[in-house]
Amino acid sequence: MYTYIVIDDEPLIRRGTVKKLENYPDVTCVAQASNGKSALELIEEKNPDFIITDMKMPIMDGTQLLPVLSTQYPEKYIIVISGYKDFDYAKEALRANTLDYIVKPFSQETLWNAVNKAVRLLKNQKSLHEKLTLDEQEKESLKYEYDRQILRNALFGEGKEMPVFSSRKMCRLKEDHRFAVMTVTLSGKTREKALTEFLTMREVEAETILLARDNIENLYFLLLFFPREKEVKEEEILQIKNLLDCFLESLRIEPFYGISQVQESFTQLNRAYSQSLQALNQMTLGMKRDYLFFEEKTQENCTLEWPKLEQFLFLVESGRTSEVEAVFPELFHYFARNEKCSLKDAKEYCLEIAEILKKSLPRDLQVHKSAATSLNLISNLNLIFRFQELEEYFEQIFKNMSMAFENAGFYSEKDVLENVKNYIDLHYEKDLTQEFVASLFRLNRSYLSSAFKARMGISFVDYVNLVRVSHAKELLRGTSKKMYQIAQAVGYENVKYFFRVFKKIEGITPEQYRNSQNQ
Numbered sequence: 001m002y003t004y005i006v007i008d009d010e011p012l013i014r015r016g017t018v019k020k021l022e023n024y025p026d027v028t029c030v031a032q033a034s035n036g037k038s039a040l041e042l043i044e045e046k047n048p049d050f051i052i053t054d055m056k057m058p059i060m061d062g063t064q065l066l067p068v069l070s071t072q073y074p075e076k077y078i079i080v081i082s083g084y085k086d087f088d089y090a091k092e093a094l095r096a097n098t099l100d101y102i103v104k105p106f107s108q109e110t111l112w113n114a115v116n117k118a119v120r121l122l123k124n125q126k127s128l129h130e131k132l133t134l135d136e137q138e139k140e141s142l143k144y145e146y147d148r149q150i151l152r153n154a155l156f157g158e159g160k161e162m163p164v165f166s167s168r169k170m171c172r173l174k175e176d177h178r179f180a181v182m183t184v185t186l187s188g189k190t191r192e193k194a195l196t197e198f199l200t201m202r203e204v205e206a207e208t209i210l211l212a213r214d215n216i217e218n219l220y221f222l223l224l225f226f227p228r229e230k231e232v233k234e235e236e237i238l239q240i241k242n243l244l245d246c247f248l249e250s251l252r253i254e255p256f257y258g259i260s261q262v263q264e265s266f267t268q269l270n271r272a273y274s275q276s277l278q279a280l281n282q283m284t285l286g287m288k289r290d291y292l293f294f295e296e297k298t299q300e301n302c303t304l305e306w307p308k309l310e311q312f313l314f315l316v317e318s319g320r321t322s323e324v325e326a327v328f329p330e331l332f333h334y335f336a337r338n339e340k341c342s343l344k345d346a347k348e349y350c351l352e353i354a355e356i357l358k359k360s361l362p363r364d365l366q367v368h369k370s371a372a373t374s375l376n377l378i379s380n381l382n383l384i385f386r387f388q389e390l391e392e393y394f395e396q397i398f399k400n401m402s403m404a405f406e407n408a409g410f411y412s413e414k415d416v417l418e419n420v421k422n423y424i425d426l427h428y429e430k431d432l433t434q435e436f437v438a439s440l441f442r443l444n445r446s447y448l449s450s451a452f453k454a455r456m457g458i459s460f461v462d463y464v465n466l467v468r469v470s471h472a473k474e475l476l477r478g479t480s481k482k483m484y485q486i487a488q489a490v491g492y493e494n495v496k497y498f499f500r501v502f503k504k505i506e507g508i509t510p511e512q513y514r515n516s517q518n519q
Contacts (some may be wrong), residue, residue: 319406
């Protein structure tokens, strides 16, 4: 029977650790401690065969405890439990010749594997030197895994500007190599391990490290390291891309690559990452090649004016979800017909549509409003790099918004003229011609003109002007906007025409109205 002690300031972690080892044969827990100081007293009393300890604890933490254990109890095997972010603790653990380092949260299998090492060493009665010294290859492998996490954090802009590595491989790459980042977006899913193994088995001009983001299975980041004295040509990078093509083709997966410039320093990791994403965002639907290198030159955004935009907005606001689903694909056909339309342009245009609709949502649907165009939506867009994925994403967004509008019942009146009135009240700032509004509600223009005046006692045009002037008065009272800004805000491009309409309705000019309100 082998005995152990668990040291952690969190009772749930201690109990969970003991529970995970409950069925491990011939091993039992003889004590639990919440800090290093009380642990030393228990170790003296219970004399366990091995120790499982956290690093971050009150009173005496792991950095203080481990040196004492190494000096006073060199025969004890130590398993350290901590987190990826606690890398300073990890370095201390490695210096202290711990048996293993487990990263929270950990599985039962991971813990058993660590205990297996302790039990195996105890059974074999290895020498003191063997007990205190980890196999160099295992230690280097452990250091490299820590370094990969540090590298990942620095790449995504979540770590220090100049990462500090401990593995021999990463120290060498940092010192003697330049690098580029190749971001690969895939039409299907594949495992990170399979891609890494494929690259390891191939002879390429560069050393490679493949990284991924959590819970994203179709986006990978390949770091390519070249000797610092070597001139890196695009052809050499494309050779690696072509190798990946062969592997992905066998899986019937279509890739697209965004490739950064070659960087000189690891302080530029996040810059290279951003460059590779910017390159991906410049793809167009009609592109013949499946890769883009980042270019410094600023590309002007493509001007997009989808002819069916107003009709689509109206369908969403009307809550006609099935028609929204039928019309929406035409937006991406429009993108495809525009040779200059990049993925970035398409993202921004779709987001602009969502913002327009968001403004129309009533206040009692604030949850829907924030969900539709929140920072979370923008964050998701930053990880979408295929037109098909973008289309599927916004199709669901607009379907959800349509259902929200359906519940709001914007145009649910049985009287179509009341619905027309509601539309004018909501969209007074648009170019509201009778022809346009009649087409939305599937009415004859002449019928709309005569019926509207008969029902409302005022012509269509006069009602639009009345609503616009009403909103203009609010702006004149509550803001310091200039006259041309107010005119544009309520639907008038011509400020002189705005003055004429305002004076006709109110009997005074907009300026006179503002002055009268400020007296």
